[in-house]
Amino acid sequence: MDDSKMRIDTRLIHAGEPTPRIEGAVSMPIFQSSTYEYRGESDYHALRYIRLNNTPNHVALHRKLAAVEAAEDALVTASGMAAVSATLLTLLGSGDHLILQDCLYGGTHDLLTTEFPRLGIEYTLVDGNAPASWPAALRSTTRAVYFESISNPLNRVADLKAGIRFARAHGLSAIIDNTFTSPINFRPATLGFDLSIHSGTKYLNGHSDIVAGAVIGRRELISRINRTMAHLGGSLDPHACFLLHRGLKTLALRVRHQNESALRIARFLAAHPKIAAVNYPGLETHPDYARARELFDGCGGVLSFELKGGVAAADTLIRTMRLPISAPSLGGVESLITRPATTSHSGMSAAARARAGIADGLVRLAVGLEAPEDLVDDLGAALAQV
Numbered sequence: 001m002d003d004s005k006m007r008i009d010t011r012l013i014h015a016g017e018p019t020p021r022i023e024g025a026v027s028m029p030i031f032q033s034s035t036y037e038y039r040g041e042s043d044y045h046a047l048r049y050i051r052l053n054n055t056p057n058h059v060a061l062h063r064k065l066a067a068v069e070a071a072e073d074a075l076v077t078a079s080g081m082a083a084v085s086a087t088l089l090t091l092l093g094s095g096d097h098l099i100l101q102d103c104l105y106g107g108t109h110d111l112l113t114t115e116f117p118r119l120g121i122e123y124t125l126v127d128g129n130a131p132a133s134w135p136a137a138l139r140s141t142t143r144a145v146y147f148e149s150i151s152n153p154l155n156r157v158a159d160l161k162a163g164i165r166f167a168r169a170h171g172l173s174a175i176i177d178n179t180f181t182s183p184i185n186f187r188p189a190t191l192g193f194d195l196s197i198h199s200g201t202k203y204l205n206g207h208s209d210i211v212a213g214a215v216i217g218r219r220e221l222i223s224r225i226n227r228t229m230a231h232l233g234g235s236l237d238p239h240a241c242f243l244l245h246r247g248l249k250t251l252a253l254r255v256r257h258q259n260e261s262a263l264r265i266a267r268f269l270a271a272h273p274k275i276a277a278v279n280y281p282g283l284e285t286h287p288d289y290a291r292a293r294e295l296f297d298g299c300g301g302v303l304s305f306e307l308k309g310g311v312a313a314a315d316t317l318i319r320t321m322r323l324p325i326s327a328p329s330l331g332g333v334e335s336l337i338t339r340p341a342t343t344s345h346s347g348m349s350a351a352a353r354a355r356a357g358i359a360d361g362l363v364r365l366a367v368g369l370e371a372p373e374d375l376v377d378d379l380g381a382a383l384a385q386v
């Protein structure tokens with residue numbers, strides 16, 4: 001059977017696996033070897049060496065990830081930020097300019113604000129939901145546009161189709177951080193994105209036990225990013241490759257469960273008298289509901305909400321709940337809960353948070369794989385205490 005005809009569930013299991021199987025092993029073995037015998041390679045980057053991202057563990061993952069997002073090629077990296085930084089430093093140099101949607105992942109925002117000025121790379125943040133405002137940001141030096149599939153923590157969905165049209169019209173590379181949707185809910189290459197970036201730490205691995213990243217997309221760009229990665233040194237070690245590979249096999253089951261649980265919890269919260277607002281793009285009342293429905297197969301496991309009792313009620317709720325662990329991150333098997341003003345968005349001033357619409361009492365819940373009924377019961381019991 002041709003890989004491209006397989007459904008995504010099947011590709012997760014079978015695409016990229018070595019043929020024939022190594023010693024018949026059903027599960028891809030770990031190649032714990034930093035270097036490999038010389039086979040007459042004439043190019044430095046063709047030598048097999050862990051940092052060059054070309055050991056059997058890397059190659060299998062690259063093929064699997066490319067197949068899963070229906071893209072040409074893929075590259076795994078030592079973290080999501082290694083994927084973001086290697087991608088941007090490949091496409092942009094001194095004097096170049098990048099347009100990004102605002103309300104970015106904190107690490108990406110920090111990279112722009114603390115490293116780019118020193119490197120002479122310029123950028124402009126735009127409202128991802130207001131395409132009419134984008135042309136004003138264009139410069140003769142603009143090289144790329146950068147989106148995130150679902151923003152954190154308000155779960156907005158930018159006008160991604162307009163983003164592709166804009167990139168095409170002006171000869172720009174179109175990049176998206178697809179972490180929050182995962183390949184199960186969105187495959188950016190099929191909409192026309194040149195590159196899709198993931199924090200593999202989240203859904204792809206799914207067990208909150210490694211840090212990893214990936215870039216998936218056009219072969220020529222991936223090959224250039226791989227060279228940058230080899231110079232920056234952000235390659236993924238073989239044992240982490242193995243864990244990511246194992247995690248990927250259950251991605252479809254996990255993410256679909258999380259889609260359903262999060263929607264169920266969002267509906268429960270939206271109907272609760274102590275809740276002031278719920279942000280989940282799978283709810284009909286969300287401003288980007290129609291767009292999420294058109295583009296995505298589900299909205300993932302992350303939702304955020306405000307309680308009528310503000311910060312005090314939020315802290316009581318987080319303390320009182322028995323199941324979700326108070327910790328940042330998402331996409332794992334354990335549900336995680338945080339108040340972004342004290343965690344992911346604590347680097348912003350209170351005024352900047354308010355301008356971005358992030359109330360100090362906002363709670364973010366990253367739904368895991370517990371029974372949704374138990375999470376709803378736990379939330380109900382905690383809400384009775386606030």
Ligand SMILES: *Cc1c(COP(=O)(O)O)cnc(C)c1O
Binds near residue numbers: 080082
């Ligand atoms: C976590 C995250 C990253 C960074 O990934 P790391 O694996 O922590 O380096 C990038 N983008 C998004 C949307 C994330 O959630």
